[in-house]
Amino acid sequence: MNNVLQQTVDSLRARFGDAVEEVREFRDDVIVVVGRSAIVDVATWLRDNETCPFPLCEDVFGIDAWTRKQRFEVNYHFFSLTCKQRIHLKVRVEENDPSVPSITGVYPGAGWYERETFDMYGITFPGHRDLRRSYMPEDFEYHPLRKDYPLMGIPGALPLPKRG
Amino acid sequence: MGLESALGEGYLTTQLDALVGWARKNSLWPMPMGLSCCAIELMSAGDPRHDISRFGMEVMRFSPRQSDVMIVAGTVTYKMAHVVRKIYDQMAEPRWVIAMGACASSGGMFRSYSVVQGIDQFLPVDVFTAGCPPRPENLFNALIKLQEIVQQSSVLDYRNSNEPIIVS
Numbered sequence: 001m002n003n004v005l006q007q008t009v010d011s012l013r014a015r016f017g018d019a020v021e022e023v024r025e026f027r028d029d030v031i032v033v034v035g036r037s038a039i040v041d042v043a044t045w046l047r048d049n050e051t052c053p054f055p056l057c058e059d060v061f062g063i064d065a066w067t068r069k070q071r072f073e074v075n076y077h078f079f080s081l082t083c084k085q086r087i088h089l090k091v092r093v094e095e096n097d098p099s100v101p102s103i104t105g106v107y108p109g110a111g112w113y114e115r116e117t118f119d120m121y122g123i124t125f126p127g128h129r130d131l132r133r134s135y136m137p138e139d140f141e142y143h144p145l146r147k148d149y150p151l152m153g154i155p156g157a158l159p160l161p162k163r164g
Numbered sequence: 165m166g167l168e169s170a171l172g173e174g175y176l177t178t179q180l181d182a183l184v185g186w187a188r189k190n191s192l193w194p195m196p197m198g199l200s201c202c203a204i205e206l207m208s209a210g211d212p213r214h215d216i217s218r219f220g221m222e223v224m225r226f227s228p229r230q231s232d233v234m235i236v237a238g239t240v241t242y243k244m245a246h247v248v249r250k251i252y253d254q255m256a257e258p259r260w261v262i263a264m265g266a267c268a269s270s271g272g273m274f275r276s277y278s279v280v281q282g283i284d285q286f287l288p289v290d291v292f293t294a295g296c297p298p299r300p301e302n303l304f305n306a307l308i309k310l311q312e313i314v315q316q317s318s319v320l321d322y323r324n325s326n327e328p329i330i331v332s
Contacts (some may be wrong), residue, residue, distance in 0.1 A: 135278075137243055144277050153277030158242035161249035161286045 004028050004052050004083050011049065016042060031088045036100055037089050039076075040086070040127075043106045046078055052085060054078035060113035062121035066147040072097040072123055076103070076110075093123065102127035120145035181318050188232070188258070189314040190220040192307070195231035195255065197248060199238030202265040202297040206237045208301035216300075221305055228254040235303075236287070239267040240280045249286055258322040259315070262306050263289045266296040269330075284328070285294065292330045305331045 001009070013020050019038035024031045034042050046054045058077040065071055070092035070103035079086050089106065091100050104111045114125045115134040122143035125131055133140065142149055142157060167177050198206055216222050225231040228251045238249060252261070263283050266272035269292040271281035272289045283289060290313055293306040311327045317323070 135243075149277070151276060158277075160242065160245050160280065161289065163284075163286050 001010065001028075001030055002085075003023055005085055005134065006086065006140070008049070008052050008085075008087065010047075012042065014046070015045065021126045029088055031090060033090045033092065036091050036093060039089070040101050040103055040106060042077070042089065043078075043103045046087065047106055052080050052083040054080045054085075054087060056081060057107035057110050057113075058086075060103075060110050060117060062117040062123050062145070064121060064145065068092075072098045072121060073115060074100050074123060098122060099124040099126055101125070102131075104128055119143070122146065172189040173250055183318060184317075184319045185315040189311040189320055191223075192219075192221050192233045192260075192310065192314065193223045193225050193231045195228050195234040195251070196224050196226070197234050197236045197238075197251065198295060199236070199244065200267065202237035202267070205297040205300055206235060206264065206303065209264050209303050214304070216304070216307075219304065219311070221307060229256060231255055232258065233260040233307075234287075235262045235264050236283050237264040237266045237297075239272065239274055240283050242280055243278075245280050245283075245286055248283070250307060252287055258314075258317070260290045260310055261287050262303075262310060263292045264303060264306070265293060265298050269293065272296060288323070289328050294302070294331065302331065 009023055009032065011019040012032065016038055019042070020032060021035060022033040025148040056079040058079050060074065060076050063075060063086045065073055072093050072095065076089040077086060078089070093100060098121070102114055104114065105127060111128065112134060114128050115131060117123050118125060118131055119133040119135050120143055128159060132138065137145065137158065140157065142154065143155070168175050196203065196206055208214060210222060210224065234252055234255065237247060254258070263269045267274060267279070268283050271279050280286070291306045291310050293302055295302050309331055313329070
């Protein structure tokens with residue numbers, strides 16, 4: 001981990017304490033696992049801090065870990081244009097309560113990413129102003145990237161026009 | 165021929181089916197339903213090198229009201245299938261459909277919940293075209309096969325006949 005990111009992680013730890021659950025490094029990528037309730041504050045701090053601000057939210061997406069106790073995971077990629085550094089945040093949630101506070105108040109551009117995550121995994125984002133499906137039809141009942149959704153879909157779930 | 169010699173020069177007798185079929189087959193105006201990479205090959209079919217106008221088909225109409233043959237070029241998702249069908253329904257009869265490429269014909273490599281596994285599930289297809297994507301030559305092959313279908317069809321019931329043709 002380089003100095004700038006080390007400093008950022010140290011500041012995160014000092015500031016948010018137990019909310020920073022885990023810090024990992026994989027091939028120069030720094031991954032910070034954050035508690036669900038702290039995600040908006042952490043994102044705000046990362047965006048606004050003075051040493052290495054991360055003003056760009058590159059991506060938000062879900063993961064279905066399936067066998068893990070905390071089944072779902074929401075990942076965030078932030079990029080710092082001034083320091084040219086990237087940091088990855090993860091929030092883990094359980095199957096019976098898959099919801100993560102929306103970061104659209106911090107990064108407005110995350111709105112469509114969160115809609116996609118909702119569409120594909122059924123993870124809700126309280127605080128999102130317009131959490132509709134983005135890819136699947138609005139009356140679709142399932143969340144197709146969940147591991148328990150069959151690859152070829154459920155017959156009849158997506159109607160076709162009559163051949164006629 | 166009896167009647168022609170009686171009428172003199174400048175007359176010719178034929179069957180209406182043959183005449184109308186001949187006229188129709190040489191002015192098939194395509195409705196380019198380009199949905200993914202096959203559409204690039206479809207555009208390439210219109211370039212000077214391949215020159216689709218040799219067959220009287222260069223008049224790509226981006227309005228279904230003016231077109232005769234819909235070339236479904238690309239991956240059709242379940243969400244898009246309703247749009248494709250709606251556009252097909254707006255085309256005036258007689259109308260034909262070419263499924264261009266593997267995706268439109270069978271779902272192609274997208275064996276997945278979101279992609280229709282062959283547009284013949286919701287459209288009457290006349291010619292299926294193999295290839296991923298098919299070269300323009302193969303699209304012409306399909307169009308020439310379609311011309312044969314059009315030539316043989318009847319004026320009163322243009323859809324009287326045929327099993328879909330597969331070209332490769």
